[in-house]
Amino acid sequence: MIYCAYRYPQKYMRNRHTLMLYDTRSRECRAFRPAGKRVSIYSCGPTLYRPQHIGNIRAYVFADTLNRALRHYGYQPKHIINLTDVGHLTDDADAGEDKIEKQAQTENSTARAITEKIAGMFFSDLEKMNISLRRYIFPRATDYIAEQIELVRALEKQGLTYDIPDGIYFNTGAYPQYGALGLSSENADDAHARIDAVEGKKSSHDFALWKRTPQGVSRQQEWDSPWGRGFPGWHAECSAMAMKLLGQTIDIHTGGADHIAVHHNNEIAQSEGATGETFAKVWMHGAFLIMEGDKMAKSVGNVYTVSDLEERGYEPLALRYLFLQSSYRTPLSFSFAALEAAQTALRRLQREYDALPHPMFPLWRKKPDNQYIEQIDVAIADNLNTAKVLAAAWDALRDTKLEPAERQKTIRYADSLLGVLSMSRKKDDEEIVPQEVTALLKKRDEARAKKAYDEADALREEIAKHGYEVFDSEKGSSVGKRR
Ligand code: AMP
Numbered sequence: 001m002i003y004c005a006y007r008y009p010q011k012y013m014r015n016r017h018t019l020m021l022y023d024t025r026s027r028e029c030r031a032f033r034p035a036g037k038r039v040s041i042y043s044c045g046p047t048l049y050r051p052q053h054i055g056n057i058r059a060y061v062f063a064d065t066l067n068r069a070l071r072h073y074g075y076q077p078k079h080i081i082n083l084t085d086v087g088h089l090t091d092d093a094d095a096g097e098d099k100i101e102k103q104a105q106t107e108n109s110t111a112r113a114i115t116e117k118i119a120g121m122f123f124s125d126l127e128k129m130n131i132s133l134r135r136y137i138f139p140r141a142t143d144y145i146a147e148q149i150e151l152v153r154a155l156e157k158q159g160l161t162y163d164i165p166d167g168i169y170f171n172t173g174a175y176p177q178y179g180a181l182g183l184s185s186e187n188a189d190d191a192h193a194r195i196d197a198v199e200g201k202k203s204s205h206d207f208a209l210w211k212r213t214p215q216g217v218s219r220q221q222e223w224d225s226p227w228g229r230g231f232p233g234w235h236a237e238c239s240a241m242a243m244k245l246l247g248q249t250i251d252i253h254t255g256g257a258d259h260i261a262v263h264h265n266n267e268i269a270q271s272e273g274a275t276g277e278t279f280a281k282v283w284m285h286g287a288f289l290i291m292e293g294d295k296m297a298k299s300v301g302n303v304y305t306v307s308d309l310e311e312r313g314y315e316p317l318a319l320r321y322l323f324l325q326s327s328y329r330t331p332l333s334f335s336f337a338a339l340e341a342a343q344t345a346l347r348r349l350q351r352e353y354d355a356l357p358h359p360m361f362p363l364w365r366k367k368p369d370n371q372y373i374e375q376i377d378v379a380i381a382d383n384l385n386t387a388k389v390l391a392a393a394w395d396a397l398r399d400t401k402l403e404p405a406e407r408q409k410t411i412r413y414a415d416s417l418l419g420v421l422s423m424s425r426k427k428d429d430e431e432i433v434p435q436e437v438t439a440l441l442k443k444r445d446e447a448r449a450k451k452a453y454d455e456a457d458a459l460r461e462e463i464a465k466h467g468y469e470v471f472d473s474e475k476g477s478s479v480g481k482r483r
Pocket residue numbers: 044045046047048054055056057058059254255256257258259286287288289290295296297
């Protein structure tokens with residue numbers, strides 16, 4: 001199992017709730033101790049040429065879980081999800097066409113029209129997944145061309161580049177630290193195995209920083225640069241935008257596991273090569289969503305989008321629930337049977353939550369139960385163990401030792417991390433129970449205390465006539481509005 005067990009040093013044991021995050025670079029769970037309340041996060045975002053599939057969506061649900069966890073700790077995340085609208089080639093070895101330009105040709109449209117359309121779909125998918133757009137910044141690569149050129153110039157000054165007809169390349173031979181996230185065969189990517197894709201490329205690890213528009217070719221998206229007209233290499237945007245918007249050293253960088261071997265090794269080489277500073281203190285990677293044994297990928301063609309699921313009658317939040325049932329670091333095999341089961345469980349959770357009688361006092365006077373707070377806090381601190389947070393929510397829901405208001409508060413507490421429930425009852429929750437009902441309940445409590453059960457039952461009936469239901473728990477009685 002990949003959750004980070006409490007194997008960390010004794011000194012942390014004093015604070016059992018220290019946030020432990022698995023860092024791909026050091027290959028261990030590390031205590032997250034940022035310098036202040038404001039934390040910076042960069043999550044690699046979509047390439048805007050085709051709608052994001054549910055595998056991609058898993059990467060953002062993971063990023064959103066992290067964001068929620070950080071807020072839960074009282075941090076104020078400044079969180080970027082970038083929009084790649086130029087430079088991502090069909091071939092990761094720096095050959096091939098620009099995915100967006102190619103799509104524009106296929107659709108007989110413009111690159112801008114394609115990226116606008118796909119970005120709109122992306123935002124709507126995020127909202128459907130209960131990922132609040134307000135919590136993120138979504139910079140577009142084409143708005144940061146000057147910063148990318150600046151980055152390449154800085155690398156040039158450090159002697160880390162070479163110039164070939166195709167463009168400016170990062171020279172990994174001049175940067176012995178290359179491969180910070182590992183270049184083991186386990187991580188190896190096809191792109192790293194190929195050197196012949198571009199003439200003049202010195203090593204398969206070298207990568208394009210700036211690509212020249214080939215002679216006789218006209219591109220929709222190209223810019224002037226010190227190296228001639230062209231466009232930035234795909235990796236440059238993430239380093240340039242992260243450093244421009246978040247600073248030279250950021251707290252956390254996330255992405256899908258497919259980015260470890262090439263894209264993130266390249267981001268580290270570019271950023272640290274240019275500044276000499278650590279680029280990201282923690283590197284976190286979400287595991288793949290797998291489809292019939294294969295990674296779900298646009299290029300393989302085995303993909304479903306959130307809209308496809310909706311067309312088949314599934315709620316997007318059922319997908320979120322499915323994702324949260326396992327660790328973000330565990331590859332997850334997608335099946336409609338599993339989605340169906342997640343939807344059934346989610347609907348039951350929502351139904352039972354909604355069915356809890358309304359409490360006698362406004363909800364805000366009640367606190368979540370301490371024992372469950374402990375469970376939830378420990379779970380999320382354990383490298384975002386959402387499965388255990390979910391389990392705690394279920395346990396609290398069915399714990400008759402708690403008053404309904406406490407159960408509701410506890411479930412809300414869990415759901416601030418999970419984001420799977422619909423909390424549309426907020427207004428009702430704050431409703432004050434009418435005085436005559438409160439008086440009747442008091443009389444009933446007195447009757448019960450005297451063991452005058454017939455009288456107590458009659459009072460229950462009386463309360464029911466006012467539209468309220470009595471709810472007895474070990475801690476006393478309360479009323480809720482009848483539904
Ligand atoms: P892309 O639009 O291909 O640049 O990918 C956007 C994000 O989705 C990146 O963080 C990828 O690492 C991630 N991703 C791509 N495919 C999958 C998959 N099958 N499962 C999980 N994450 C993925």
